[in-house]
Amino acid sequence: MTTNEWNGEVMHTQREPSLKEKAMFLVRQQRGETKGLETNAPALTPAPVAKADMGLSPEDMPVPAGTELTDVELTIRGTLHVYGRVTGTINAQQLIVHAGGHIAGSVTVQGLSTVSGTHEGSLTSANICVTATGVASGLLAARGILKLEGRVDAEMSGETVFVASSASIAGQVTGGTLAMQKGARVTATITVGHEDTGEG
Numbered sequence: 001m002t003t004n005e006w007n008g009e010v011m012h013t014q015r016e017p018s019l020k021e022k023a024m025f026l027v028r029q030q031r032g033e034t035k036g037l038e039t040n041a042p043a044l045t046p047a048p049v050a051k052a053d054m055g056l057s058p059e060d061m062p063v064p065a066g067t068e069l070t071d072v073e074l075t076i077r078g079t080l081h082v083y084g085r086v087t088g089t090i091n092a093q094q095l096i097v098h099a100g101g102h103i104a105g106s107v108t109v110q111g112l113s114t115v116s117g118t119h120e121g122s123l124t125s126a127n128i129c130v131t132a133t134g135v136a137s138g139l140l141a142a143r144g145i146l147k148l149e150g151r152v153d154a155e156m157s158g159e160t161v162f163v164a165s166s167a168s169i170a171g172q173v174t175g176g177t178l179a180m181q182k183g184a185r186v187t188a189t190i191t192v193g194h195e196d197t198g199e200g
Contacts, residue, residue, distance in 0.1 A: 059093070065100060082117065095125070099133045115150070128158070132166045146175065156188075
């Protein structure tokens, strides 16, 4: 049996924890569910395990493939990497929904959100990119750039909206400016420009 020092807590395992186990431990730790785990096994010399070993900064959080987090409330000071499934209320500095990943619920991101997997619900972010493999529905609200390359059926808004030739969009699009490449499939109501308030 080994003992691993993990983010200020000690977790005991029969072997080196997998990426999924490390991520679940982080979630349980954030929920306050890890207290007392260190008493479940005899104390051994701890071997440090850092998030850097997973290719992440200390503020980042991965949700590995095969992991499902349901009805969570998460606040991430770094980047939330979604390979598995997450539903709930999420606040993060940055968001990456990797191909095969799925996120649903109310998501607020301070920086860039990249969706290469699936997003359902509301996503508010400084900038949003739905890549060619991405699928999004619900509400996408970018304070800056909204770049659409994948399949989107949503209420979308951004200061600058770019629709790539690979995109297929439906719903409503509102933007300060709009650029659309030839070949994009669009069945959406589009509003471009700022309303004139009559002040001047």
